[in-house]
Amino acid sequence: MTAGASALRRGDALRLAGAGAALLAVSAALGLAVHFLRPAATRLPWVGDWAHHVENLAFRAGVPVTFLEGARMRVGAADAVVFDARIPEQYAAGHLPGAFNLPLEDVDRQLGAHAARLRPDTPILVYCGGADCTDALELALKLRELGFSDLTVYPGGYAEWVQYGGATRAGAAP
Amino acid sequence: MNRVRPAFIWLARLAVAAIFLGACVAKIQDPAAFALAVNRYRILPGEFVNLVAIVLPWIELATGLAVLAAPARLRAAGAAILAAMLAVFTIAISLNLVRGIEASCGCFSTRADAAVSDGWNLVRNGALIWLALAVYLDAVRRAFPRRAPEAP
Structure with missing residues (x-):
């Protein structure tokens, strides 16, 4: 766990950011898919009061x-x-x-x-x-x-x- | 040290993944109750409370799985996201403690009788951030190994 290990080249940082974006996109897709699969009566509205x-x-x-x-x-x-x-x-x-x-x-x-x-x-x-x-x-x-x-x-x-x-x-x- | 380090990283991966995979279950089961827990932090505008309650548990699930079982690059990204989320959660819990709001953190349970947050939540989150950063640095080192300079 050295400080140098966290110093990424620009290309590597972009690849890491891409992996993070992919994880977040998959998470959001799963969340939305399950949201729409829930019965309408128990589905949380997008915006609550x-x-x-x-x-x-x-x-x-x-x-x-x-x-x-x-x-x-x-x-x-x-x-x-x-x-x-x-x-x-x-x-x-x-x-x-x-x-x-x-x-x-x-x-x-x-x-x-x-x-x-x-x-x-x-x-x-x-x-x-x-x-x-x-x-x-x-x-x-x-x-x-x-x-x-x-x-x-x-x-x-x-x-x-x-x-x-x-x-x-x-x-x-x- | 070289023998201890891989074992420590594996334990860190197991601990961080187990905690986040465990934490997402109650939130996915009852998004309305989790939305109430999110609202109690009074950080987000009301328009975003439900959206966060719907999506955030799935980020915990995906990043927990990534830390546990994904290749190094995805694991590094998962650990970085988890560390960032933990930092936000820690700030949010601190704000509620400062404001004297006797609420549960909504971390593992959305039940009304879940334990009220206290200083131990901050200590636990600090330890988790440290473990997540250890996993991140190890995964980055494996995903993007330093190339030795070429001989002239």
Whole structure:
């Protein structure tokens, strides 16, 4: 592995670049061929609507997001408060252990009930149904307006939590 | 040294190829989940995220196979591409660590419960870059041997 071994003549460098281009071309051809062989229902579109994906919306709004492992840590943490932004019927059907229901539409009326457990710097995790909903992000933005500073959105939400075997609670109580 | 070096190069080829051939499987199986992992680095414009998710695993497959079993010139090209990809991945993971994003690197698994990236990912990538460069230099030396100057 000497430095001299990497010094290529121009012709050799071109032959090496040609081999690299061939590898990349074969890779792209294989990728595209398999892409078109997939059933249309499972085929990824060429261009996704990532600009409106909840994780990117949160990133642009300056709201931290966390994923399954981070959500598991916060759900088990004694000093963190978890809010479920879904409607009461969905919350009652199943929610993360210890999560309080704080529906987006009813924040102003219901937040007072949590005043005793909330300081402006209390770590707060918010979630909703899953990656397709923005209620958790909207709730986080609302709580930020109200003066809370340590907010994190779990975009995977209830759907991902259940998919990966997370414990749940049913009913109106956390 | 002369006996150790070929064995080291063979081990380097096996290690680099095994890691990339293993890494591409989950990404090929679930391109949508891999696209989400690519998006989480927030490096690419959204228009390119899906295209990268569709093609990149196949580059890993082709270059992994080239490093393992191709003739020297193709092997050198494969190792160079892998080293370049590893450098980009390392920068991307570093950016997420600096930004405090608790995401999995999306390297070997696209599952939501994959381990979150940490400093060990950078150490591992550094070691892989070193191995890939060793394979590259060995393959270049074999593909383009220096010709001895002709006697006058």
